[in-house]
Amino acid sequence: MPEFAFHFAQPWWLLGLLLILPVAGWLRYSAVQGRYARIHDYADAHLLPHLTNSRELKPEERWRRFGLWVALWCMAVLAMAGPRWDYTRVQLFSPGSDLVILLDISRSMEVADVQPSRMTRACQEIEDLVDQNPAVRIGLIAFASVAHVASPITEDTATIKTLLPHISPDLVRLQGSRLSVALERARQLLAGQPEKSTRSILLITDGDFADPNLEEQIKSLADDEITLHVMGVGSPDGGPVPAHMGRFMLDNRGKTVESRLDEETLDRFAKAGGGTYITANFRDNDTRQILKSATEDSKAGEKADETAKIWNERFYWLLVPVLLILLTRFRREAVAERAKR
Numbered sequence: 645m646p647e648f649a650f651h652f653a654q655p656w657w658l659l660g661l662l663l664i665l666p667v668a669g670w671l672r673y674s675a676v677q678g679r680y681a682r683i684h685d686y687a688d689a690h691l692l693p694h695l696t697n698s699r700e701l702k703p704e705e706r707w708r709r710f711g712l713w714v715a716l717w718c719m720a721v722l723a724m725a726g727p728r729w730d731y732t733r734v735q736l737f738s739p740g741s742d743l744v745i746l747l748d749i750s751r752s753m754e755v756a757d758v759q760p761s762r763m764t765r766a767c768q769e770i771e772d773l774v775d776q777n778p779a780v781r782i783g784l785i786a787f788a789s790v791a792h793v794a795s796p797i798t799e800d801t802a803t804i805k806t807l808l809p810h811i812s813p814d815l816v817r818l819q820g821s822r823l824s825v826a827l828e829r830a831r832q833l834l835a836g837q838p839e840k841s842t843r844s845i846l847l848i849t850d851g852d853f854a855d856p857n858l859e860e861q862i863k864s865l866a867d868d869e870i871t872l873h874v875m876g877v878g879s880p881d882g883g884p885v886p887a888h889m890g891r892f893m894l895d896n897r898g899k900t901v902e903s904r905l906d907e908e909t910l911d912r913f914a915k916a917g918g919g920t921y922i923t924a925n926f927r928d929n930d931t932r933q934i935l936k937s938a939t940e941d942s943k944a945g946e947k948a949d950e951t952a953k954i955w956n957e958r959f960y961w962l963l964v965p966v967l968l969i970l971l972t973r974f975r976r977e978a979v980a981e982r983a984k985r
Contacts, residue, residue, distance in 0.1 A: 653726030653955070660721040664714055671710055716966055723962040731955040741842040741939045742797050744783040744830040745770060748849035750821045751788075751813050751893065752903035755850070757883035758924075766848045766877045767808040769924050773846075773931040774801045780938055781841075783833050787826035788816040797833055823847070824855040827865065827872075834870055844871045844919070844938040850878040851906030862916045872917025873934055877924045878905035 652658065747770065753763040774782065783797035784804050794811065795804050827845070834843040845865070862872050882904030884892040893901040907923065914921035920937045922930045 650727070650729040652722075653728055653957070655725055657721055657725040660724070661718060664717065667713075668710065671706065712969075716969060719962045719966050723959040723966075725959075727958050727962070728955045729958065731953045733953060741780045741844065742783070742834055742837045743780050743844045743846055743938050744785060744797065744833055745773075746791075746823075746826045746830060746845060746847045746849075747784065747786045747794075747811065748821060748847075749786045749788050749811060749813050749815060750852075751887075752821075752850055752852060752885050753877070754813055754886045755878060755883045755903050756886075757879040757881060757905075758877065762850055762877045763812060765924055766875075767811065769848065769875060769877075769931060770808060771805055772928055773934065774805055776928065776931055776935060777801055780935060781837070783830075785826055785829055785833075786811050786815065787822065787829075788813065789820035789822055790816065791822075791826040791829040792816075793829065793833070797837060821849070821853050822855055823849075823853045823858060824861055827858075827861055831865060831868070831870065842871075842939065843869060844873060845917070846873045846875060846934055846938075847910075847913070848875045848877060848924075849910070850876065850903060851910050852903060853909075859913065859916045862913055866916065866918045870917075871919045871937075872914060873919035873937055874910045874914040874917075874921045875924050875930065875934065876905050876907055876910045876921065878903070880905055880907065 747766060749763070753761070753766065755762050758765050770784070781797050781799050782795075782801050782804060783793070784795040784807065786792050786794050792815070794807050798804075830845050834845075837843065865872060882902050885901045885903050887893045895901050905923075907921075911921040920933065922933055924930055
């Protein structure tokens, strides 16, 4: 696009200004015809307002209202055309890193062996990862017995932070931890990304999976150049699994179900996926390590001498006076209506 100091993003909307001419013609025609309407055969002109509960506008009043409509219509059409006169240059980047977070939301993630709970700690870790993220595109999948895509892979990672307070085990009716389903869903999301991007999965969980052949599935992901990193949440000592109403879950023998962090299995998963295993903590080094691992093989980088112009939209400058004028008109009509009563 030529670098004009001022231009319209959608100039075809300017054709809407041509509507002013037929409206002006209709206004003139209706004013002339109104003088010869058949209603004048039944009453004198000065009596008509009392019979019809309306009055015929004087010519100067009609054209004054028409002028106001023309001004509002012109500003609205110009706003729709998208006026622009400045832009920001943005450096282009080549395909970078894509990371899909698999968040375990099974009931065991409510165990409070790490304060305030495993789930809260996991969400804090995701928030830290988003805040420290330099250039990684992130997606989020919450899973238990089924996998839910909470956010597709996106550069607008701030949306993920807004979702975190609403994610909990209460989102799923059927409890369980089916990691195989979540891994397959993550593979599908990553398959839609640029081929040259570095693709990774971050599994945040406490372990305890009953899926068969998980290691073979993880190795299959590694063969497709998808790296699996694992973040364990919890402690080896574990704790009772909460149920509802302040109670704990019971097994078939009536004993309290306890959940412990299975670091050995999770570390084995990470090695099978060619990634890193870490245990979540209150410090930032764990998320930094994950981000470093997710970007160390990244092909991201600035394209030499290639930039993109991001134009600053200014249409709202024209809509503000339109709204203010309309508000004053509504106010005037409301006052006039109350005066009649």
